[in-house]
Amino acid sequence: MSGKWRGRLPWLLMGAVLVVALVIGSQGRSGPMTEAQRVKHIASEIRCPTCRNQSAAESDAAAAKAVRDEIDRRVRAGQSDGEIVAFMVSRYGSDILLKPEGSGVASLVWALPVVAVVVALFGLGVAFRRWRSRPGVDVSAEDRALVERELQREDA
Amino acid sequence: MSDVDLAVSRSRRHTARWAAISLGVVLLLFVAVLATRKSAADKQAESPLLGKQAPSLTGSGLDGSQVSLASMHGKWVVLNFMASWCVPCRDEHPELVKFTQRHQAAADATVLGVIFDDTQPNVRRFFADLGGSWPVVDDPGGHTALDFGVRGPPESFLVDPNGFVVWKGIGQVNADGLDKLLREGKARGA
Numbered sequence: 001m002s003g004k005w006r007g008r009l010p011w012l013l014m015g016a017v018l019v020v021a022l023v024i025g026s027q028g029r030s031g032p033m034t035e036a037q038r039v040k041h042i043a044s045e046i047r048c049p050t051c052r053n054q055s056a057a058e059s060d061a062a063a064a065k066a067v068r069d070e071i072d073r074r075v076r077a078g079q080s081d082g083e084i085v086a087f088m089v090s091r092y093g094s095d096i097l098l099k100p101e102g103s104g105v106a107s108l109v110w111a112l113p114v115v116a117v118v119v120a121l122f123g124l125g126v127a128f129r130r131w132r133s134r135p136g137v138d139v140s141a142e143d144r145a146l147v148e149r150e151l152q153r154e155d156a
Numbered sequence: 157m158s159d160v161d162l163a164v165s166r167s168r169r170h171t172a173r174w175a176a177i178s179l180g181v182v183l184l185l186f187v188a189v190l191a192t193r194k195s196a197a198d199k200q201a202e203s204p205l206l207g208k209q210a211p212s213l214t215g216s217g218l219d220g221s222q223v224s225l226a227s228m229h230g231k232w233v234v235l236n237f238m239a240s241w242c243v244p245c246r247d248e249h250p251e252l253v254k255f256t257q258r259h260q261a262a263a264d265a266t267v268l269g270v271i272f273d274d275t276q277p278n279v280r281r282f283f284a285d286l287g288g289s290w291p292v293v294d295d296p297g298g299h300t301a302l303d304f305g306v307r308g309p310p311e312s313f314l315v316d317p318n319g320f321v322v323w324k325g326i327g328q329v330n331a332d333g334l335d336k337l338l339r340e341g342k343a344r345g346a
Contacts, residue, residue, distance in 0.1 A: 049301075049305075049306070049307045050273075050307055062273045062298050063298055063301065063302070063307070065298070066299055066301065066302045069297060069299070070299065070302055090204050091205070091302060091303060091304065091305035092204070093202060093203065093305070096305075
């Protein structure tokens with residue numbers, strides 16, 4: 001193997017691992033979830049009402065247990081995930097969801113970072129172009145005299 | 157001091173002055189916002205239940221009897237989620253006592269307590285210490301709190317005589333604030 005390829009091998013391996021991980025990660029579940037898995041999955045999207053940033057699936061608080069019980073009861077009653085989440089929102093408001101909704105004002109949470117990155121990239125592009133094309137700075141006689149004075153002062 | 161040092165010093169003073177002015181303006185705005193906030197007693201919290209029929213509420217009272225919100229139809233009800241371990245609940249309790257006393261003769265309004273993450277014996281002691289004789293419902297699984305979207309005590313709801321939720325407050329309430337809400341509700345024709 002040539003030295004050129006040996007140098008690129010780690011990068012190629014890393015790329016291969018990344019592609020495999022993305023493919024595995026993007027695959028859906030192979031079979032339907034059990035009721036217990038559904039309860040856990042829905043509870044993981046609901047904020048524990050009395051905690052700061054923990055899901056109802058993770059927290060041991062009494063309110064989180066009440067949320068899990070309610071989800072369990074509704075799953076057994078045959079409600080869909082959407083219906084159960086909608087019930088929670090109808091009681092607590094949309095901030096009970098750990099992930100902001102993708103519609104209305106809440107969608108700004110998703111859109112603003114993208115807009116910020118695009119604006120930042122555009123700004124950088126404009127700045128680089130301007131720096132590259134900037135002509136030489138005009139130095140006045142007064143500036144030269146000032147620098148001269150300072151240099152003489154340094155030497156003295 | 158050389159011209160350069162003077163220029164640098166002047167520039168620094170200039171920046172510091174603007175930083176101080178900006179900070180002062182931000183602080184003034186902060187103080188103004190805090191000073192003009194409504195007190196917790198009549199500050200309405202957001203709730204999807206506002207303007208909607210209150211969820212049904214039935215449970216066991218402190219004396220073992222069955223208590224329901226529906227049985228209070230025709231009266232204004234202050235639904236108060238409380239716990240004996242909650243210090244603000246202890247602080248607001250005398251105000252609720254005052255509120256019920258004011259409305260005892262007219263019998264137009266009452267308080268219905270809901271125990272939040274606490275036990276009946278603790279709440280019985282709480283009432284024995286601080287007074288008050290309104291019905292208090294136990295909520296052992298926290299399902300009533302969930303039905304009303306309660307996150308922690310004290311939280312209160314004002315339910316009109318037709319069973320609609322007209323106000324939600326997070327934190328302590330006081331008798332005057334509740335009476336003001338009642339007057340406003342009555343003026344709206346609830």
